[in-house]
Amino acid sequence: MYIRAMEKITEKILLEKSSPKTNKLEQIKILNLSRMGLKSEDLPVPLLSKLCSLEQLDLSGNLLQEIPKGLCLPSLKILNCSNNDMEDVVSLEALRNIEELRLEDNLYLTVNDEHKVIFLLPKLRMFNGKDISSTAHHIRHGSTEILRKRVIGVWERSFGLPDPITAQSLAAVEKRFVVAACTQIKYGPNSLSEYTKWRVEMIAKEYLKSLTFSEEEGGKITDTTPTKENETPAERRTRDLGGNSIVSPQKRIRNNSEVVTEASPRKSSRLASAAPVEASPRKSKRVTSTPQKTDPMMSSPRKHARMTNVGTPEGSPRKSSRLENASKTESPRRAAKSVISTPTSRPAKGESPRKTAKDQTTSQQSKQKTAKTENNTPRKTAGAKLKVTQEPVSLQPLHVLQCHSRQDSPDDFSTQLWACAFEPPQECSDGISGGSRTVATCGGETLCVIDCESGHVLKKYKVPGEEFFSLAWSTVLMSRTGGSGRPCNILAAGGKRGLVKLIHPRVNLAFGEFHASRRAISIMRFSPRNASFLFTGTYENKIFLWDISGLDRDYNFKISKLLVLETGSTPLHLSLLPTSPDTHLLSGCDDGLYVFDIQISKNTQKRNEEMEIVFPVYKKKDKKNTYRTIDGLSFLSDDIVASKSHMQGSIYLWSWSATRASWNGRKKEVPAVVLAELQWSSTDIPYLSLGTCPGYGYVVCGDEQGRLWMYHITDTMMENFKSGKTISATEVLEWPSPVRAGKGALEGPSINGIAMDPDLHYLVALTDKNMAVVWKREGR
Numbered sequence: 001m002y003i004r005a006m007e008k009i010t011e012k013i014l015l016e017k018s019s020p021k022t023n024k025l026e027q028i029k030i031l032n033l034s035r036m037g038l039k040s041e042d043l044p045v046p047l048l049s050k051l052c053s054l055e056q057l058d059l060s061g062n063l064l065q066e067i068p069k070g071l072c073l074p075s076l077k078i079l080n081c082s083n084n085d086m087e088d089v090v091s092l093e094a095l096r097n098i099e100e101l102r103l104e105d106n107l108y109l110t111v112n113d114e115h116k117v118i119f120l121l122p123k124l125r126m127f128n129g130k131d132i133s134s135t136a137h138h139i140r141h142g143s144t145e146i147l148r149k150r151v152i153g154v155w156e157r158s159f160g161l162p163d164p165i166t167a168q169s170l171a172a173v174e175k176r177f178v179v180a181a182c183t184q185i186k187y188g189p190n191s192l193s194e195y196t197k198w199r200v201e202m203i204a205k206e207y208l209k210s211l212t213f214s215e216e217e218g219g220k221i222t223d224t225t226p227t228k229e230n231e232t233p234a235e236r237r238t239r240d241l242g243g244n245s246i247v248s249p250q251k252r253i254r255n256n257s258e259v260v261t262e263a264s265p266r267k268s269s270r271l272a273s274a275a276p277v278e279a280s281p282r283k284s285k286r287v288t289s290t291p292q293k294t295d296p297m298m299s300s301p302r303k304h305a306r307m308t309n310v311g312t313p314e315g316s317p318r319k320s321s322r323l324e325n326a327s328k329t330e331s332p333r334r335a336a337k338s339v340i341s342t343p344t345s346r347p348a349k350g351e352s353p354r355k356t357a358k359d360q361t362t363s364q365q366s367k368q369k370t371a372k373t374e375n376n377t378p379r380k381t382a383g384a385k386l387k388v389t390q391e392p393v394s395l396q397p398l399h400v401l402q403c404h405s406r407q408d409s410p411d412d413f414s415t416q417l418w419a420c421a422f423e424p425p426q427e428c429s430d431g432i433s434g435g436s437r438t439v440a441t442c443g444g445e446t447l448c449v450i451d452c453e454s455g456h457v458l459k460k461y462k463v464p465g466e467e468f469f470s471l472a473w474s475t476v477l478m479s480r481t482g483g484s485g486r487p488c489n490i491l492a493a494g495g496k497r498g499l500v501k502l503i504h505p506r507v508n509l510a511f512g513e514f515h516a517s518r519r520a521i522s523i524m525r526f527s528p529r530n531a532s533f534l535f536t537g538t539y540e541n542k543i544f545l546w547d548i549s550g551l552d553r554d555y556n557f558k559i560s561k562l563l564v565l566e567t568g569s570t571p572l573h574l575s576l577l578p579t580s581p582d583t584h585l586l587s588g589c590d591d592g593l594y595v596f597d598i599q600i601s602k603n604t605q606k607r608n609e610e611m612e613i614v615f616p617v618y619k620k621k622d623k624k625n626t627y628r629t630i631d632g633l634s635f636l637s638d639d640i641v642a643s644k645s646h647m648q649g650s651i652y653l654w655s656w657s658a659t660r661a662s663w664n665g666r667k668k669e670v671p672a673v674v675l676a677e678l679q680w681s682s683t684d685i686p687y688l689s690l691g692t693c694p695g696y697g698y699v700v701c702g703d704e705q706g707r708l709w710m711y712h713i714t715d716t717m718m719e720n721f722k723s724g725k726t727i728s729a730t731e732v733l734e735w736p737s738p739v740r741a742g743k744g745a746l747e748g749p750s751i752n753g754i755a756m757d758p759d760l761h762y763l764v765a766l767t768d769k770n771m772a773v774v775w776k777r778e779g780r
Helices: 011-016 088-096 111-120 133-158 167-184 189-217 235-238 357-367 372-376 616-620 656-661 716-720
Strands: 030-032 057-058 078-080 100-102 395-401 417-422 438-443 447-451 456-462 468-480 483-493 499-504 509-515 522-527 533-538 542-549 558-566 571-576 584-589 592-597 611-614 630-635 641-643 649-656 669-671 674-679 690-693 698-702 706-711 731-733 750-756 762-767 774-778
Touching: 078 611, 088 111, 111 133, 133 167, 133 189, 167 189, 189 509, 235 417, 417 750, 417 762, 438 468, 438 483, 438 571, 438 762, 447 468, 447 483, 447 774, 468 533, 483 522, 499 522, 522 571, 533 571, 571 630, 584 630, 592 630, 616 649, 630 690, 649 656, 649 698, 656 669, 674 716, 690 750
Parallel strands: 030 057, 057 078, 078 100, 417 468, 468 522, 611 669
Antiparallel strands: 395 774, 417 438, 438 447, 447 456, 468 483, 483 499, 499 509, 522 533, 533 542, 542 558, 571 584, 584 592, 592 611, 630 641, 641 649, 649 674, 690 698, 698 706, 706 731, 750 762, 762 774
16 A cells, blocks of 8 residues: 655644644644654645654654754653654754654664664653563663763773864864773674664763863864864764765776665566667676775675665676666665666567577577587586476466665666565465465665565665675574474575674564675575575675574574685675585675585685686686686586576576586696577577576576576476587577556666576566566466
8 A cells, every 4th residue: 555645734734633622722732643744854844743642643644754953842741753764863852851662663673773862862661562661760870871981991991182172182082082992892682782882982082072071161172174064973973983985996987876765665667668769889898807806895784675875876896798777876865666677679569578598599509609618528418316396387477566766766777687586485374385476676776675566665774875696585483481493484685785784674673784796796695505594795706604592582693604615706696505505505606616625613714715616618718708707506406407607698607516427636727518509599698697597497587678588497408418519498488578658668687687586487687777677477
């Protein structure tokens, strides 16, 4: 259900929605402004400040991000701000007489914000329907006194007042002091680290001010630092600390597009199919340079939804070949739910929107050469049995969603979407039997959780200034007092800031984060056997294995670094062995495919690759391309792996067990035992990932025109494979070319990522033009 259109707040509306009924604003005691689609800027401060007798205010079900500055309601005791987009609880500080407060269903708020609210509102005794008297006393007094003693200790050990005292010298000392205090002082669980830093910074500034009070009284200090009018305390704090300058690795440039989250389900609008439109030529081309080695300055971890000080838009460590239509990053707003499209070459009138293998073969074979030198590569005509249905499935486009737009703009075609993954079977049995219809997607500053059947965006999670590149689900056990653990599905996501964000979407809670890398995170995977083990590939050319353990009912958890794997280039894809996910990891990187021994029982924490798997296409290398960038990797069965190299024009199916068996234990390079080669697009666009559905024997890979190349791999096909000949696609699904009213159709985008649920009820394809396409299997 959509929130209905916003109504302007006027004196008449206030009187109509007030209780008791009166004709004077000054006499209103209860006011209900819920579910009016109000944003923070829609609350007229001068008018609302006339409500001097107001005791109860209901603002639930709106789009508020904060309470507007300057609002004065001296008699307000009960406030309901549930089901909003609240990001800044510091704005509640002006309402210091509040005794009861509700903030449920504000996805951006974490346990850190709950502690901030309790500290800022000295009379608060009921929070989200619970009595917090004992907790509040500890937060306001006990922990504050402990932190104050530690702050004073930092000052006395390492700092002193400048001589002479000037505004500039004092500001410099304050900056160093605050940074040192926040870095050195650790208190409480990891999940409250952001609150602890916030309080330490506040206490440090108050303490320094107390030391300089007499000096300031005795002689006027001239502050030459300009202060912005209406600048918030948070903005001043950031300016005093010098702001956060973030430089992102320049491997693949993406536009820093902006998106928002919503706690309530929304439905993205659908687009009608477009008439044939001539496709404009693509401008993107493969960038031949290797990743820059400059070490970026990553910001320190900050609260999820309030990382607003990004500075100038920066290059993203993604496709530098796709810089067209770049636009400046703007301040985050609620994301548009509308759907937009880009058309590719449309089928002629009366032509089916699908193409079989033969339809594609002629044009592709003229562009692709099968190198004769590849005939010496080990191949097998029969690999592991797939045991899949012999009948191919039929998919139809169901939704095209534009749910990652910055500032709700229906014209945002620059936000690139990168990763998607289906949620594991639901904690409650309300999903599809044996699978899931809920998928998480990431791109720009936002994660979305989408219901594939309805097209509803169930949850959104925004981190202004972040750019998400990868995400992963895991079902972990949450410990409970006096009982067994309760399984819950958590979502981990990371991007250019090098931070891993941890989210429990079911309860709308972003409960933690940790710093996984000095540079951007490129890929993430949870272990299917050890649910708390998370692998993170980074632009440091390393893969880290973390143990996220001890999650309890208060969302406290512990982080341990178990392994560091040296890759030599950026990891792009990670795959664990289906039959033994705790022994070996396959990593497709910018410079090859490497295999790592990940057994924890061994003593060595830092490890190099055990072997490198090499492919026939490497023999085609020339001055422009080595063909070693592995931009697609996934297991099709317990033994068969699907992988591809950039500009290969095909996809290899190869046997893990046979390749492993051919390794002599000494030589690093091991030729892949290729079982089949699948014909694919001859595009020069990099990083178009593939996906597999083992249960149905499907390999799917999108191309630069928005098409999906579907390969139904059966035992019969594998047995009939003849060495040296590529297998054509079972079917090529054309870009659905949705159209926005009055806008017409646009060119088909590149398909960056693909995910299928285990039962192949749904397929989700992510594009480089801010569209997520949901395909559904026919006949269900």
